[in-house]
Amino acid sequence: MNESVSPMPAEQQATQRRGRAWRIARRLLQGDRPYMLYIAFAILLVVFSFASPWFLSIDNFLNIGRQTALVSIIAIGMTFVIIARQIDLSVGSALALSGMSAALAMSHISDSWIVGAIAGIGTGAIVGAINGFVTTRLNIPSFLVTLGTLSAARGLALMVTTTRPEIITNDHFIAIFGEGDIAGVPCRFCGPCSP
8 A cells, every 4th residue: 555645735835935935046046147246235134133233333334344354455456366367375374474574573673663564565565576476477377376375475474483473562553554443434444445
């Protein structure tokens, strides 16, 4: 006896609704619609605003801006690299080496925040110039070049500091590149938002 039990009408309706919802979601996600990102963002905004009464507060948006500022600045530079059909794996290590050189310059050369900024920006520019030269002039794929630079920059940062943290104590440097604000808006948030 092989009897098949047909589902109850309520179960069948629920199954049909789930199937219809999945079809709609699949159609929306598979389509090449540029507005889908905005719809997903709006859905997340609504969900999180109901989940927490503090989500839509100014303090929360400023905190999100502070947390994402550094990644946003790096992403702007990476956008140009990707547009050029290349890839850069060494951005994190270049950032670590630049920060370390800024801290060392302020602690060993001069306590001026300008010296630290020049050292940090200069180190990042040197790492980028090395990557660019080897990739374009020596015709080595950027994946391999930046993979090597990733190891070299991180190793150099660890070797020079002997794996100890180098603390930045200059209040002006911290205010400009870290925790300061301009008219209530954090400086770190102003960088990625400026044209």
